[in-house]
Amino acid sequence: MEVRARAPGKIILTGEHAVVHGSTAVASSIDLYTYVYLHFSTPSDDGDLLKLQLKDSALEFSWPVSRIRAAFPESAGLLSCTPTSCSVENAKTIAALVEELNIPEAKIGLAAGVSAFLWLYSSIQGFKPATVVVTSELPLGSGLGSSAAFCVALASALLAFTDSVSLDLNHQGWRSFEEKDLELVNKWAFEGEKIIHGKPSGIDNTVSAYGNIISFKSGNLTRTKSSMTLKMLITNTKVGRNTKALVAGVGERMLRHPEIMAFVFSAVDSISKELTSVLKSPTPDELSVTEKEERIEELMEMNQGLLQSMGVSHAAIETVLRTTLKYKLASKLTGAGGGGCVLTLLPTLLSGTVVDKVVAELESSGFQCFIAGIGGGGVEINFGISS
Ligand SMILES: Nc1ncnc2c1ncn2[C@@H]1O[C@H](COP(=O)(O)OP(=O)(O)O)[C@@H](O)[C@H]1O
Ligand SMILES: C[C@@](O)(CCOP(=O)(O)O)CC(=O)O
Ligand SMILES: [Mg+2]
Numbered sequence: 001m002e003v004r005a006r007a008p009g010k011i012i013l014t015g016e017h018a019v020v021h022g023s024t025a026v027a028s029s030i031d032l033y034t035y036v037y038l039h040f041s042t043p044s045d046d047g048d049l050l051k052l053q054l055k056d057s058a059l060e061f062s063w064p065v066s067r068i069r070a071a072f073p074e075s076a077g078l079l080s081c082t083p084t085s086c087s088v089e090n091a092k093t094i095a096a097l098v099e100e101l102n103i104p105e106a107k108i109g110l111a112a113g114v115s116a117f118l119w120l121y122s123s124i125q126g127f128k129p130a131t132v133v134v135t136s137e138l139p140l141g142s143g144l145g146s147s148a149a150f151c152v153a154l155a156s157a158l159l160a161f162t163d164s165v166s167l168d169l170n171h172q173g174w175r176s177f178e179e180k181d182l183e184l185v186n187k188w189a190f191e192g193e194k195i196i197h198g199k200p201s202g203i204d205n206t207v208s209a210y211g212n213i214i215s216f217k218s219g220n221l222t223r224t225k226s227s228m229t230l231k232m233l234i235t236n237t238k239v240g241r242n243t244k245a246l247v248a249g250v251g252e253r254m255l256r257h258p259e260i261m262a263f264v265f266s267a268v269d270s271i272s273k274e275l276t277s278v279l280k281s282p283t284p285d286e287l288s289v290t291e292k293e294e295r296i297e298e299l300m301e302m303n304q305g306l307l308q309s310m311g312v313s314h315a316a317i318e319t320v321l322r323t324t325l326k327y328k329l330a331s332k333l334t335g336a337g338g339g340g341c342v343l344t345l346l347p348t349l350l351s352g353t354v355v356d357k358v359v360a361e362l363e364s365s366g367f368q369c370f371i372a373g374i375g376g377g378g379v380e381i382n383f384g385i386s387s
């Protein structure tokens with residue numbers, strides 16, 4: 001028995017961080033995926049192990065299933081239909097299991113992902129021996145939602161063979177989930193994100209599960225039918241950072257300056273609402289494409305200013321902003337900031353020569369530029385291909 005799941009990364013167009021504090025944010029899926037392959041062991045396979053292979057990092061971990069059973073005695077895969085938060089007690093147990101793996105210091109960020117894996121696997125599948133292989137097209141820890149794509153793909157693969165979802169196992173090729181099953185996948189993925197992020201808003205796992213462009217506020221999504229195609233240049237500053245620490249930092253600033261931060265979050269909420277209405281407004285009846293793009297650029301710039309006031313920009317992000325501004329292009333950080341990726345709107349009428357020049361200048365500063373397709377579908381599974 002084997003299944004593959006793929007879940008997309010995302011960009012946040014407006015509203016990161018503020019969304020954690022109840023403001024609206026707008027996000028879109030991108031066509032870069034995390035893949036999870038799950039294969040349940042048969043008696044002819046070697047041993048009684050649960051194996052996790054993180055292909056991109058060339059790391060492999062394994063645990064005897066008896067060890068998992070001893071660690072989570074109350075779990076037996078019976079929880080699959082009831083997404084459950086990892087208790088403080090279980091978090092300690094997981095921390096001890098992960099500690100024993102002696103993950104090299106340079107890759108220690110993966111410990112959070114392995115912890116989320118242990119919680120989701122033991123809760124949804126219990127103690128079955130299996131091999132799980134993870135590969136990703138997303139840069140990890142760069143603001144493109146690799147943590148959420150990992151949790152969504154993992155939750156999908158783990159749920160695929162449970163009675164909690166209704167799937168035709170004979171279906172050939174990639175397929176999506178029914179709405180109610182998608183909701184379950186998304187809820188479990190959120191539990192994984194909580195282990196990685198501490199206090200996630202849920203926007204990343206939601207856009208990875210459902211795809212498209214969404215407006216998101218206080219746990220609720222609204223699908224946004226955009227009447228225009230957005231083209232975004234994504235620049236990876238390659239400055240590493242950690243979402244959990246950045247989210248916590250904004251929370252602390254909020255505690256120090258509650259009144260000011262409430263205004264900042266409220267301004268971000270208005271920016272996201274205005275962006276949603278610009279995206280939805282019919283073209284050309286109300287606004288021309290160029291007028292819409294100019295509005296979006298202005299909203300991005302205002303949002304970037306507010307992100308600076310939250311304390312999540314970075315010198316490398318500022319370098320990207322300055323460089324793109326020389327070409328009259330608007331940019332903002334995306335995701336948690338502190339490094340990671342920056343978005344630059346590429347207007348429809350912008351010449352290819354300008355794009356080439358700006359990319360060349362950004363790359364000469366050591367950054368990596370790419371254009372990803374945005375607004376595609378969400379998570380999918382496939383029962384037909386092996387790893
Ligand atoms: N393919 C993966 N395999 C293992 N862990 C992953 C994978 N993708 C993401 N993670 C976990 O998520 C963390 C990055 O998440 P985060 O800091 O939220 O940044 P982002 O979600 O923007 O990439 C990694 O350090 C790791 O713990
Ligand atoms: C900063 C935040 O708004 C987005 C984080 O995205 P990423 O993990 O940096 O891709 C946090 C959240 O919404 O959970
Ligand atoms: Mg993340």
